[in-house]
Amino acid sequence: MNNTLENINLKSISKLxxxxxxxLFFLQIFIFNNYINSNTFSDFEFCSIVEQNNIIxxxxxxxxxxxxxxxxEYQNLKCLNKIYQSSVQEDGVHISFAQxxxxxxxxxxxxxxxxxxxxxxxxxxxxxxxxxxxxINFYIFLVADNTLLEIFLLLFIFLIPLVSSKLxxxxxxxxxxxxxxxxxxxxxxxxxxxxxxxGWEISTYLSMxxxxxxxxxxxxSQFELKGALxxxxxxxxxxxxxxxxxxxxxxxxxxxxxxxxxMFMTLQLKNKxxxxxxxxxxxxxxxxxxxxxxxxxxxxxxxxxxxxxxxxLERSKDRNYFLIGILFSLATLINHGSVILFFSxxxxxxINNKKNLRNLFIGFSIPHLIFLFIYFINDLLDVYxxxxxxxxxxxxGISFSERITRILYGVVDxxxxxxxxxxxxxxxxxxxxxxxxxxxxxxxxxxxFKNDFTTIHYFFIACLIHLFILGxxxxxxxxxxxxxxxxxxNLEEKISTKFFLPLIIITSLSxxxxxxxxxxxxxxxxxxxxxxxxxQIIAQGLKETYNANSSSSVLALESHLILYYLDVPxxxxxxxxTLIFINEVNVFDNPENASQEDVFxxxxxKNPDFLICNPYLKTVCENLDNYKNINYDYAIFMKEN
Numbered sequence: 001m002n003n004t005l006e007n008i009n010l011k012s013i014s015k016l017x018x019x020x021x022x023x024l025f026f027l028q029i030f031i032f033n034n035y036i037n038s039n040t041f042s043d044f045e046f047c048s049i050v051e052q053n054n055i056i057x058x059x060x061x062x063x064x065x066x067x068x069x070x071x072x073e074y075q076n077l078k079c080l081n082k083i084y085q086s087s088v089q090e091d092g093v094h095i096s097f098a099q100x101x102x103x104x105x106x107x108x109x110x111x112x113x114x115x116x117x118x119x120x121x122x123x124x125x126x127x128x129x130x131x132x133x134x135x136i137n138f139y140i141f142l143v144a145d146n147t148l149l150e151i152f153l154l155l156f157i158f159l160i161p162l163v164s165s166k167l168x169x170x171x172x173x174x175x176x177x178x179x180x181x182x183x184x185x186x187x188x189x190x191x192x193x194x195x196x197x198x199g200w201e202i203s204t205y206l207s208m209x210x211x212x213x214x215x216x217x218x219x220x221s222q223f224e225l226k227g228a229l230x231x232x233x234x235x236x237x238x239x240x241x242x243x244x245x246x247x248x249x250x251x252x253x254x255x256x257x258x259x260x261x262x263m264f265m266t267l268q269l270k271n272k273x274x275x276x277x278x279x280x281x282x283x284x285x286x287x288x289x290x291x292x293x294x295x296x297x298x299x300x301x302x303x304x305x306x307x308x309x310x311x312x313l314e315r316s317k318d319r320n321y322f323l324i325g326i327l328f329s330l331a332t333l334i335n336h337g338s339v340i341l342f343f344s345x346x347x348x349x350x351i352n353n354k355k356n357l358r359n360l361f362i363g364f365s366i367p368h369l370i371f372l373f374i375y376f377i378n379d380l381l382d383v384y385x386x387x388x389x390x391x392x393x394x395x396x397g398i399s400f401s402e403r404i405t406r407i408l409y410g411v412v413d414x415x416x417x418x419x420x421x422x423x424x425x426x427x428x429x430x431x432x433x434x435x436x437x438x439x440x441x442x443x444x445x446x447x448x449f450k451n452d453f454t455t456i457h458y459f460f461i462a463c464l465i466h467l468f469i470l471g472x473x474x475x476x477x478x479x480x481x482x483x484x485x486x487x488x489x490n491l492e493e494k495i496s497t498k499f500f501l502p503l504i505i506i507t508s509l510s511x512x513x514x515x516x517x518x519x520x521x522x523x524x525x526x527x528x529x530x531x532x533x534x535x536q537i538i539a540q541g542l543k544e545t546y547n548a549n550s551s552s553s554v555l556a557l558e559s560h561l562i563l564y565y566l567d568v569p570x571x572x573x574x575x576x577x578t579l580i581f582i583n584e585v586n587v588f589d590n591p592e593n594a595s596q597e598d599v600f601x602x603x604x605x606k607n608p609d610f611l612i613c614n615p616y617l618k619t620v621c622e623n624l625d626n627y628k629n630i631n632y633d634y635a636i637f638m639k640e641n
Contacts, residue, residue, distance in 0.1 A: 014130050021133035028140045047079035047098065066096040174273060178264050181280050182257055184512070188288035189253040191515040193246065193522040196533040196561070201475070202252060202296035203561040204576045209234030211569055219387040220380060222575045225585060226298050227388070228371060229333035233301060245536065245564070246529060255300040256287050262307040263485065269314055270452045270489050274496035278504045279488040285504075285511045286429070286481055289421045297475040302335035303482055306459075309345070310486075313455050321349065321356045325363025333367060336392045337470050341479065344462035348455050386587065394584035422514060428507040432500065436487050452489045459483050538634060539565030546630065546638055548610060555608040557600075559634055562612060571608040611637040 066084055068076045076098075084098035192198050204224050211222045212235035218228040241248040260280055267276040286292055305327035312324055324345065331338040342364065349356050375384040418426035451457065463479040470476060491500055522529060530536060539562045542548035548566055555571035556563050557580065563570055572580050579585045580603070581596045594602075600617055604624065613621035613635040622629065627637040 018130055018133060021130070021137060024137050025133060025140070028137060047082045047084050062094045064094065064096055065099050068098045172273070172277075174264075174268070174276060177277055178261070178280065181284050182260060184508075185257060185260060185284045185288065186253070187519055187523075188284070188511065188515050189256065190250075190519045190522045191288070192290060193249060193526075194518070194529050194532055196245075196535055198290060199296070200560070200576065200578070201298070202249065203564060205230065205234040205296055205298075206238055206248060207560065207563045207570070207575055209236070209238040210564060210567055213238055214569075217375065217378060217380060219383050220378075221573070222569050223387060223573050224575050225336075225391060225579060227302075227333040227336060228384075229330060230298050230301060230335070233334070234296075243565075243567070245533065245561075246526065252296045255304055258304055259287075259300065259307055259482065260284060262304070262311060263482065266307070266311045266314060266486065267489055269311075272452075272489055272493060272496075274493050274501045275489045275491055278491075278496060278501045279485045281504050281508045282428070282432070282488065283481070283485040285425055285508050286418075286485075287478075288511055288515065289418070289425070291418070291421060291474050292477060292481060297478060298335040299338075299475045299478040302331040302338045303478060305331045305334075306338060306341055306479075307482065310453075310455065310459060313345070314453050319356075321359040322363040325360040325365075326367060327363075329364045329367040333371065336388065337466055337476070338479075340466045340469060341459060341462045344458040345455070348458045391585055391587060394587070422507075422510055424507050424510040428503050431503070432488065433484070435495075435500075436490065439490060453486065456483055456486060460487075535559055535561045535634075536565050538562060538631060538636070542566065542610065542636075546610075552610060553606070553608040554610045554612065555603055555606070556612045557617065558612050558614040560612070571606050572603050577614065607639065609639050611639075613637060 068079060068084060079098045082098055083095055085094075085096035087094050197203070205226075208218065208222055208224050208231040211220075212218065212231055216222070218231045224231070237248055237251045241251060260283060263283060264276065264280050267279055270276075309324045309327045309331075312327075313319055328338075328342040328345065332342065346357065346360065349360060372381065372384065375381045418429060460480070460483045463483060466479060467476060488496075488500070539548075542562075543566070548554075550567050552566065552568055553571045554563060554566060554568050557572075557577050560570060560575070560577055563575075569575070574580045574585065581599055583594060596616065597620060600620060604611070611621060611624075611627060615635070618635050621627070621635060621637055624637065626640050628640055630636055630638045
């Protein structure tokens with residue numbers, strides 16, 4: 001009887017709370033929407049640290065927002081939804097309105113946990129709705145610029161517990177899920193379209209591809225520390241894009257979509273719906289951030305044949321090791337470091353069935369022999385061997401202690417790299433990694449390690465050795481990330497159903513929320529987005545004002561994307577500006593143990609028509625005879641006369 005009365009009272013209180021929170025919800029929306037969009041500033045409140053400076057009397061006012069941290073700077077709470085900064089500029093008065101979207105990821109994370117607890121405990125809609133109202137009111141308080149999208153995302157969270165129902169999952173068509181994830185991935189990749197330069201890789205690879213389209217073999221007139229096949233891929237991209245850098249960037253994102261499809265096909269072999277959806281969603285989320293998903297990483301391209309090989313290994317016991325050998329060969333012709341993953345499969349075959357090694361090595365040899373023959377008949381065999389053997393081996397020459405430091409750092413850094421981007425993605429990845437580690441440790445403790453994939457341990461250990469030898473870099477983490485997501489197949493379906501899949505869905509929503517505005521803006525403004533490409537504007541100016549053309553010689557020690565816009569090779573044999581001054585790499589132009597200044601003198605003796613100087617040599621460049629500075633911001637010099 002007492003329990004019944006308590007339940008009645010609890011329901012009555014919850015209903016009253018719902019009514020009051022609904023009123024607060026509509027009140028906040030009304031206040032803040034009118035508050036932000038007001039044409040007059042008479043009702044605006046100022047934070048105590050800001051002087052009003054007669055802003056109200058100004059005619060032209062530009063409103064923007066600023067994210068104000070409130071953890072642990074709790075004192076900033078008093079400035080939320082107030083004017084935090086103001087400044088008078090040429091185009092008018094700029095006002096920064098304080099809000100806190102940084103806290104949004106934290107809200108999502110704790111919302112998911114508490115909402116799920118509410119769902120499991122009560123299983124009554126009114127309590128779930130009550131918590132939703134509490135959350136949405138708190139969110140509007142922190143983020144005054146409430147949009148329909150953000151409210152939708154918050155509302156969607158309360159539907160997440162439905163995925164724990166097998167009835168729902170069983171009715172979901174996984175191919176439609178894959179299509180949705182691919183569309184999501186393609187959309188999120190456009191976040192960086194407005195940035196002309198994310199990293200120097202695509203600048204180098206496109207320039208190397210152009211050199212092939214000019215009739216040269218890779219390494220014949222230009223060098224980059226990657227496999228020859230990669231440059232043929234980018235020569236094809238260059239042909240299709242026809243000088244349109246926007247299209248070249250979009251085409252460079254295709255490997256991420258292909259890897260998602262291959263991962264899906266691989267996970268389908270184990271027939272675990274929850275784990276399949278969770279893995280491809282997590283992979284899309286991780287590859288949607290600049291830190292790992294930067295366009296034109298060679299690892300993305302080389303990982304495609306490796307991923308296909310893994311799929312073939314797991315598909316059946318009747319494996320075509322000849323084909324697998326060819327695929328691994330293609331991977332090494334794209335990225336030299338991927339040869340380490342080839343040794344993982346060699347070890348696997350050696351332990352399990354040595355007779356298959358012959359077919360593997362025959363398949364692996366054929367593509368390499370083809371390239372050796374091509375360079376031999378063109379009298380460039382020595383150049384090819386130096387580019388693909390000597391220089392890569394020189395580049396890895398570091399001490400053992402430094403290698404240990406690298407691999408330890410490489411295990412931790414993939415997670416810390418997420419921390420600055422998305423706290424929820426960081427927490428989710430860390431939780432999954434710890435849980436998989438626990439499963440592995442527990443299995444080993446019992447004397448056997450159960451795994452749904454027979455070869456994944458070999459590949460994952462090879463990824464760690466890859467970091468040990470080559471060092472840590474965001475691009476090199478892509479090998480680990482791929483197999484890390486595949487490890488999700490080991491999770492029990494019950495655990496995935498109740499916790500991991502909802503967590504990953506929430507994480508994906510958070511990533512989507514972070515990137516939506518910018519991605520949508522870039523897509524809708526595709527035609528005019530080149531107006532933000534400063535190097536393209538500079539290259540066009542060099543053509544129009546200084547008669548630069550395809551016959552001009554340009555020494556690019558910085559900003560070498562200009563080479564792509566002008567369709568000219570670098571006057572240095574080594575294309576990538578950073579590698580020009582590394583003696584172990586530039587064995588052609590560099591005297592032994594030469595300083596940067598000595599290398600520069602060697603290169604400037606070629607008398608290039610244009611010189612793009614780097615910050616370290618700017619003073620030297622300014623003192624050069626017969627060269628004048630024609631662009632101070634980018635340190636571009638032209639040879640006089």
